[in-house]
Amino acid sequence: MTMEVAVLAMLLGVLLGLALAMVRMSGNRSVTWFAVGWIELARNTPALLQLFFFGFGLGAFGLHLSPFMIVLCGLSFNNAGYLAETFRGGFNAVPPTQLKAARSLGMTLGQSYIRIVIPQVLRVVYHPMTNQMVWSVLMSSLAMLVGYRELAGETQFLASKTYRIFEFFLVAAVIYYLMVKLILVGSRLLSWRLFRY
Amino acid sequence: MIEVKGVRKSFGDLEVLKGIDLVVEKGEVISVIGASGSGKSTMLYCVNALESIDSGHIIVDGVDVHSRDTNVNRLRTNIGMVFQQWNSFPHLTTLENVALAPRIVLGKSKQEALEIARKQLEHVGLVDKLDVYPSRMSGGQQQRLAIARALAMEPNYMLFDEVTSALDPELVGEVLDTLRLLSDEGMSMIVVTHEIGFARDVSDRVAYFHEGKIEELGPPSQVLDNPESQQTRKFLANVR
Ligand SMILES: Nc1ncnc2c1ncn2[C@@H]1O[C@H](COP(=O)(O)OP(=O)(O)OP(=O)(O)O)[C@@H](O)[C@H]1O
Ligand SMILES: [Mg+2]
Numbered sequence: 509m510t511m512e513v514a515v516l517a518m519l520l521g522v523l524l525g526l527a528l529a530m531v532r533m534s535g536n537r538s539v540t541w542f543a544v545g546w547i548e549l550a551r552n553t554p555a556l557l558q559l560f561f562f563g564f565g566l567g568a569f570g571l572h573l574s575p576f577m578i579v580l581c582g583l584s585f586n587n588a589g590y591l592a593e594t595f596r597g598g599f600n601a602v603p604p605t606q607l608k609a610a611r612s613l614g615m616t617l618g619q620s621y622i623r624i625v626i627p628q629v630l631r632v633v634y635h636p637m638t639n640q641m642v643w644s645v646l647m648s649s650l651a652m653l654v655g656y657r658e659l660a661g662e663t664q665f666l667a668s669k670t671y672r673i674f675e676f677f678l679v680a681a682v683i684y685y686l687m688v689k690l691i692l693v694g695s696r697l698l699s700w701r702l703f704r705y
Numbered sequence: 706m707i708e709v710k711g712v713r714k715s716f717g718d719l720e721v722l723k724g725i726d727l728v729v730e731k732g733e734v735i736s737v738i739g740a741s742g743s744g745k746s747t748m749l750y751c752v753n754a755l756e757s758i759d760s761g762h763i764i765v766d767g768v769d770v771h772s773r774d775t776n777v778n779r780l781r782t783n784i785g786m787v788f789q790q791w792n793s794f795p796h797l798t799t800l801e802n803v804a805l806a807p808r809i810v811l812g813k814s815k816q817e818a819l820e821i822a823r824k825q826l827e828h829v830g831l832v833d834k835l836d837v838y839p840s841r842m843s844g845g846q847q848q849r850l851a852i853a854r855a856l857a858m859e860p861n862y863m864l865f866d867e868v869t870s871a872l873d874p875e876l877v878g879e880v881l882d883t884l885r886l887l888s889d890e891g892m893s894m895i896v897v898t899h900e901i902g903f904a905r906d907v908s909d910r911v912a913y914f915h916e917g918k919i920e921e922l923g924p925p926s927q928v929l930d931n932p933e934s935q936q937t938r939k940f941l942a943n944v945r
Contacts, residue, residue, distance in 0.1 A: 608755060609792035609851070613806040613858060614782040623805060627796045705796055705838040 511687065513579050514645040520580070521587025521640070528592035533599065543592065550589020555647055558582050563654040579651040587644055594636040598629040631703050638695040642688050649684070659683060706730055707752060707862060707893070712761035714747060721747045723917035724761070729862070729895060734888045736904035736925075737897045739914030740940060745897045748914075749864045752895070753777075753784040766861060782810060785855030789867040791847035793839035793854075799826060800835040803854045811858065825853040829883050845876030849883050856887075863887065863894040870899060901944055905929050913937045 531543040550558065559582035562573060573581065602625055610620035652661030660680055667676040707729040714722040721744045729735055737745050750756035752763055754770050754777045763770040768780055794802050803822035807813045813821065826832055829849040839847050848868055855863060865884065869877045881903050884896065888907045898904055904911055904925060911928040913921040913936070921927075921934045932938045 603790070603792075605788060605790050605792050606794065609786075609788060609794075612753060612755060612781055612784075612786040613854065614778045614780075614810040615806060616778055619809055623809065624794055631796065703796075705840060 511645070513576065513583065513651065514641070514648045517580055517583035517587055517648075518641050518644050520584035521591050521644070522637075524584060524588035525591030525595055528588060529595035529599065532592065532596060546585075547589045547592050550586050551593070555582070555586050556650055556653065558586055559650055559654055575651070575654055578654045579648065582650075582654075583644055583647055586647070587640055590640055590643075591633075591637065594633050594640070595629070598633040599625075601632045602628045634695075634699055634703070638692065641691055641695075645687055645691065646684065706764075706766065707895070708762070708764040709748070709752070710762045710764070712748070712751060712763060713759045714744075714751060714756065715759055721917055722751070722758075725917075725919060727912060727919060727922070729893055731861070732891045732893055733909045734893070734907050735895050736908040736911045737895060737914060738899070738901065738904060738911060738940070738944075739920075743914040744917045745914050746866050749786065749866050749895065749897060752864060753781050753786055755786075778810065782806075782858045783860050783862065785852075785858060785860040785863040787848070787851045787855055787863070787865050787868050789870050791839075791844055791851050791871070793842075793847045793850050795839050798836050798838055799831060799842070799850055802839065802850055803857045806854065807857050821857050822853075825857045826850075828856065828886075829853045830879075843876055844872045845879045848872065848876075848880045852880075852883055852887075861893060863892055865894060865896045865898070867897050867899065899944065901929060901941070913940065915940070 528543045528546060531539050532547070534540070559578065562581040562585070563575075563578040566573060606624055606628065607620055610624040611617070615623065649660035652664050663676045663680040667673040670676075707727075709725050709727040712722050712725045713720065725744075725748055727735070727748075737748070739745050747756060751758050752765070752770065754775075758771050765780065765784060768775055768783075770777075770780060793799075794805070797805065800819065800822050803825055804815075804818040807821050808815060808818040823832070823835065826835060829852050831846060831849055831853065834842060834846065834850075839850065842850070851868075852863075868884075869880050872880065877900070881900065884894075884903075885907055887894065896904070896908070908925050910923060911925050912919050913928055913932070913934070915936045921932060921937045927933070928937060929941065932941065
C-alpha cells in the first residue's frame with residue numbers, strides 16, 4: 509500500500525515536474541507564474557499542510573476526495589514541485605552546444621533530445637530523483653493523518669486495538685527502513701548499468 | 706558550391722551581418738579571420754541553417770538553405786560543422802559518438818555505421834580510442850573526434866569555427882594537421898581561425914571580416930602579406 513501510493517505519486521510527480529520545468533523554462537509569462545507558484549508552495553510549506561489541503565481544504569469547498577486520492581494528490585503535488593527544480597537544473601547542466609552539435613549532424617529536434625540531451629539530463633537528475641523517491645515513501649506515512657491506511661496508519665490502527673504500541677511502531681520502522689534500503693540499493697545497481705561514463 | 710549572396714542578419718537591434726557575399730568553389734579552402742564580434746560564427750551558423758537570415762540567399766549545391774521547402778536535416782548532412790567547444794557526446798564512446806548519426810540520420814545498418822565510424826576515426830588518428838569515453842581524452846583528441854563525427858556523414862563541405870581556440874597550445878598542432886589532411890584530400894571548407902600562419906599555409910583564399918562585412922577577400926599572399934585595406938592591416942598588426 510505504502511509502496512503503491514509512493515510509486516504512483518512518484519510517477520505523477522515526474523510527469524508533472526517535467527511539465528512544470530518546461531513551462532518555467534519556456535519563459536512564457538502567462539503560464540510561468542503558475543509553475544513558479546506551484547514550485548514555491550510545494551517546496552516552502554510543510555508537506556503535512558499540503559496533504560491537509562487536499563483533504564480538509566478541498567473538503568471545505570464540498571470536494572471530498574477518498575483518502576487514497578488525498579494522499580496521492582498531496583504527495584504528487586509535493587514531488588512535482590521538488591522534481592521540477594531538479595529537472596530544470598538538469599537541463600541547464602547540459603550545454604546548449606550539445607543540441608547545436610546534434611542538429612548540425614542532421615538529427616531532428618526529437619532525435620537530438622532523445623539521443624543526446626535527455627540521457628545527459630538523466631544522469632544529473634538521477635540521484636536527486638532517488639532521494640525524492642525515498643522521501644515519497646517516508647512521507648506516505650503522513651497519510652495516517654488523513655485517515656488512509658498505509659503502513660504507518662495500519663500500525664496505528666492495530667496498535668490502538670491491541671495496545672502493543674511500541675512493538676507495532678518498531679515493526680513499522682523496520683519495514684520502512686527496509687523499503688528505503690531496497691530503493692537505494694536498487695538505484696545504485698541501476699546506475700552502474702546506466703552510467704558507464 | 707556554396708553561394709552566400711547579400712546576407713543580412715540582426716539579433717534584435719544589432720546588425721551582425723551587413724550584406725555578406727562569398728562563393729566557395731568545390732575543393733576550395735577559405736579561411737575567415739576578423740575581430741571578435743565581427744560575425745564570423747554567425748555566418749557559419751547561417752550556412753547550415755542553425756541560424757536564420759533576414760535577407761539574401763545561401764545556396765549549397767543548388768539547394769536554397771533558407772527556403773521553406775528545404776529539408777534542413779538532409780541539408781546538414783551535406784555540411785559538416787565543428788565548433789570551438791569540442792562537443793563530443795559525453796555519454797557515448799568514441800565509436801558510438803561517430804556511428805550514431807549515420808545510423809539514425811542516414812539510416813545505415815548498425816554494422817555499416819560502425820564500419821564508417823571506425824574508418825573515420827582511423828582517418829583522424831583515433832583508432833586506439835574506439836571504446837573510450839570522451840572524458841578520458843584530451844581536448845585535441847576530442848576535437849578530432851568531432852571532426853570524424855562530422856566526416857562520417859560524408860559531407861561535401863566542412864565548416865570549422867575556431868576549432869583550436871579553446872585548446873592548450875601543445876594540442877593545437879594535431880588538430881591543425883587534421884585540417885591540413887582534409888584540405889590535401891580536396892575537402893571544401895570554410896575555416897574560421899585566429900591561426901594566421903595556418904591560414905597562409907592551407908587557404909586558397911582568405912576573407913577578412915570587419916563589423917559584419919567582408920572587408921577584404923583574396924589569396925593569402927594578398928590579404929595576409931599585402932593587404933589593400935587599412936582595416937585589414939590594422940587587424941593583422943594586432944594579431945601578430
Ligand atoms: N544568439 C545571439 N543572440 C544575440 N546576439 C548574438 C547571438 N549570437 C551572436 N550574437 C552577437 O552577434 C555578434 C557577432 O557574433 P559572432 O559570434 O558571429 O562573432 P564572431 O566573429 O564569431 O566572434 P568571435 O571571434 O568572438 O567568435 C556579437 O556581438 C555577438 O554578441
Ligand atoms: Mg565566433
